[in-house]
Amino acid sequence: MTFEGKYYNGRSSKGMPAQITLRPDGLRIDYSADEEVGAVHWETAGIHQSEFNDATTLLRYGKFPQQSISVVDKGFREALLQYYRGAAFLKSGYNSVLRLGTSGIAVMALSLLGLLVAFVIWGVPALADRVAMHFPQSYERQLGQQLYAKMLQGYQVDDEKTAALNEYLNTLDTGSDYPITAAVVTSDEVNAFAIPGGYVVVYDGIIDKMEHHEELAALLGHELGHVQKRHSLRALTRSLSYYMLASLLFGDISGVAAVLVDNASALRNLEYSRSLELEADQEGLELLRRNELNPQGVVLLMERLQRASESEMLTFFSTHPNTKDRIEALKKQIGESEQPYGEHPELEGHWEQLKAR
Amino acid sequence: MTTTLLEKEKQTTHFSFTGKGSDYFAIEIVNFLLTVVTLGLYYPWAKAKSLQYLYRKTELAGTPFVFHGTGKEMFIGFIKGVGIFIVLYGMLFFGLLTETPFIMVLSYFAFLVAFLVLVPVALHGMMRYRTSRTSWRGIHMGYRGELSDMITTYLVGFFLTIFTLGVYGSWFVVKLRKQMIDNVRFGNVSLRYVGDGADLFLINLKGYFFSIFTLGIYFFWYVKNVLHFYVNNIVVLQEDGTYSRLQCQVSGWDMLKLTVGNIFIIVFTLGLGIPLTTTRTMSLIMNNTVMSGDFDADALVQTEEAYDSAVYESMTDMMDIGVV
Numbered sequence: 001m002t003f004e005g006k007y008y009n010g011r012s013s014k015g016m017p018a019q020i021t022l023r024p025d026g027l028r029i030d031y032s033a034d035e036e037v038g039a040v041h042w043e044t045a046g047i048h049q050s051e052f053n054d055a056t057t058l059l060r061y062g063k064f065p066q067q068s069i070s071v072v073d074k075g076f077r078e079a080l081l082q083y084y085r086g087a088a089f090l091k092s093g094y095n096s097v098l099r100l101g102t103s104g105i106a107v108m109a110l111s112l113l114g115l116l117v118a119f120v121i122w123g124v125p126a127l128a129d130r131v132a133m134h135f136p137q138s139y140e141r142q143l144g145q146q147l148y149a150k151m152l153q154g155y156q157v158d159d160e161k162t163a164a165l166n167e168y169l170n171t172l173d174t175g176s177d178y179p180i181t182a183a184v185v186t187s188d189e190v191n192a193f194a195i196p197g198g199y200v201v202v203y204d205g206i207i208d209k210m211e212h213h214e215e216l217a218a219l220l221g222h223e224l225g226h227v228q229k230r231h232s233l234r235a236l237t238r239s240l241s242y243y244m245l246a247s248l249l250f251g252d253i254s255g256v257a258a259v260l261v262d263n264a265s266a267l268r269n270l271e272y273s274r275s276l277e278l279e280a281d282q283e284g285l286e287l288l289r290r291n292e293l294n295p296q297g298v299v300l301l302m303e304r305l306q307r308a309s310e311s312e313m314l315t316f317f318s319t320h321p322n323t324k325d326r327i328e329a330l331k332k333q334i335g336e337s338e339q340p341y342g343e344h345p346e347l348e349g350h351w352e353q354l355k356a357r
Numbered sequence: 358m359t360t361t362l363l364e365k366e367k368q369t370t371h372f373s374f375t376g377k378g379s380d381y382f383a384i385e386i387v388n389f390l391l392t393v394v395t396l397g398l399y400y401p402w403a404k405a406k407s408l409q410y411l412y413r414k415t416e417l418a419g420t421p422f423v424f425h426g427t428g429k430e431m432f433i434g435f436i437k438g439v440g441i442f443i444v445l446y447g448m449l450f451f452g453l454l455t456e457t458p459f460i461m462v463l464s465y466f467a468f469l470v471a472f473l474v475l476v477p478v479a480l481h482g483m484m485r486y487r488t489s490r491t492s493w494r495g496i497h498m499g500y501r502g503e504l505s506d507m508i509t510t511y512l513v514g515f516f517l518t519i520f521t522l523g524v525y526g527s528w529f530v531v532k533l534r535k536q537m538i539d540n541v542r543f544g545n546v547s548l549r550y551v552g553d554g555a556d557l558f559l560i561n562l563k564g565y566f567f568s569i570f571t572l573g574i575y576f577f578w579y580v581k582n583v584l585h586f587y588v589n590n591i592v593v594l595q596e597d598g599t600y601s602r603l604q605c606q607v608s609g610w611d612m613l614k615l616t617v618g619n620i621f622i623i624v625f626t627l628g629l630g631i632p633l634t635t636t637r638t639m640s641l642i643m644n645n646t647v648m649s650g651d652f653d654a655d656a657l658v659q660t661e662e663a664y665d666s667a668v669y670e671s672m673t674d675m676m677d678i679g680v681v
Contacts, residue, residue, distance in 0.1 A: 013655055113629065
């Protein structure tokens with residue numbers, strides 16, 4: 001089989017009229033232009049991959065500078081596909097996709113969109129959680145320590161209350177994998193927060209509101225629940241992975257760094273998701289049970305804070321939504337299993353100290 | 358004699374873009390899928406494939422361009438680019454964590470300087486890589502610029518622009534284009550950029566105020582003017598001194614239709630249609646660009662040597678400078 005085309009020798013841009021013959025071991029090209037007449041043989045192994053051809057088929061051969069031929073004849077491509085079936089230079093995954101036609105491509109696009117949505121909704125959080133849970137504890141502790149020190153700079157620490165709170169914590173069986181460091185800071189705000197690695201900051205505004213030490217135990221249990229379940233870290237890896245996905249799709253790496261910096265400073269303001277809050281509530285209840293304290297402490301805490309929130313702006317609640325639902329969930333859990341509870345003189349002693357100051 | 362001269366003046370060589378939106382869309386979908394599945398590792402291969410398609414469908418005098426870059430080359434560039442970014446941001450991040458004011462300021466300053474130098478380095482790398490991997494009728498392009506010149510041009514221009522509160526910006530852009538385009542070889546043919554900073558300044562000034570006065574409508578004509586300024590000032594110089602010029606005939610109205618259409622496509626396909634906007638843009642620009650003057654399509658001679666490194670290609674990409 002012979003086709004008409006143009007031959008370029010790789011040294012000049014002059015297109016020489018050529019006869020191209022398909023042979024078992026390759027192509028034979030006979031060219032002639034003005035005084036220049038000759039023939040070359042292209043072994044199939046040396047022909048470069050040829051994709052995206054249209055009416056014109058373009059083939060390139062050899063090392064730099066490459067020779068090439070261009071044939072304006074659809075029959076040429078068909079003939080190549082028939083004659084050199086399975087040859088490397090004709091293989092192309094992309095070309096086979098292009099042959100699917102419009103409807104095939106549309107189906108592919110839609111299923112891809114579905115896959116992507118599924119990945120974003122379920123895949124990313126699951127992956128991020130796994131990463132967060134495998135983060136070494138020592139690093140987490142180090143990171144937490146820095147954040148803790150940084151955050152305390154903005155507050156006035158009440159040393160005596162802090163000492164009493166830590167006594168209280170030491171007496172309590174927290175069941176935590178982390179050594180716990182807590183501080184009481186002077187503020188009218190009714191708030192408390194946890195920092196990764198076992199750090200807890202309690203505002204004395206919230207202690208003033210409390211009447212029973214079980215409420216404090218419940219609050220500490222809640223915050224230590226955030227620590228134990230690595231909630232901040234999980235939220236951080238989650239938002240980080242979304243940004244990474246976004247920068248992957250839109251090709252912007254610098255966005256990742258922005259998130260890192262943003263999150264480090266605004267960790268406190270992270271909005272814990274509802275499920276994380278419920279999980280922390282459960283941990284709070286768990287702590288009361290472990291110490292054989294009255295489980296109603298959690299409910300008391302919630303109700304008191306809810307009542308207070310009606311008259312005051314409470315930051316504790318602005319980041320912790322759905323108090324009613326939470327109380328309902330807690331009551332249900334308490335009701336399910338009756339467990340003995342009693343007085344705890346030692347804890348109460350530390351509590352008195354804390355309140356007395 | 359007069360007739361031949363007239364004929365010569367009239368000689369035009371056409372650019373054209375024959376790519377189809379649906380084809381490019383399919384290619385990009387495959388690229389996207391593979392990139393996601395490989396957690397981004399496929400990206401350089403995807404980029405190579407998409408460039409190979411766009412080049413293959415861009416024709417000059419009826420012959421397509423060929424992009425010779427490979428995913429592997431771009432992967433190496435990509436890894437180096439990512440590495441440099443990690444080091445830079447790591448330095449900045451840990452510098453800020455120390456909380457020592459001196460070290461914080463120092464690391465921030467070092468970061469800015471490194472970033473500033475990285476831009477011309479990346480531009481230079483991109484020009485070298487892109488030109489060396491581009492061929493037409495088997496003849497490769499090439500870039501002969503010196504890195505030191507590029508850095509000097511960039512830094513001087515950058516600081517002059519700052520000191521003049523942006524006024525020098527137009528001249529800076531022209532200097533940079535000259536540095537880039539004047540050093541391009543296309544076989545034995547070379548390119549020249551003959552635009553003047555003052556002209557660009559006037560275009561920008563006019564564009565800015567008219568766009569405000571016309572509530573943004575003039576903006577498309579402004580973009581058209583800038584495009585013409587970039588393209589129409591490129592001269593293709595042959596060894597015997599004869600030359601031809603690029604001429605872009607896109608109108609402001611075309612620009613408006615293109616932009617509005619592209620926005621609609623992106624919005625209504627939730628971004629999936631971005632490949633279609635690429636082919637629409639390529640079609641409009643390429644199909645309305647010609648080379649007029651003396652250009653002997655058969656007389657190009659290979660002058661480049663076999664090519665080498667691809668280090669910088671992906672770096673420019675990530676910094677999103679978006680040249681050419």
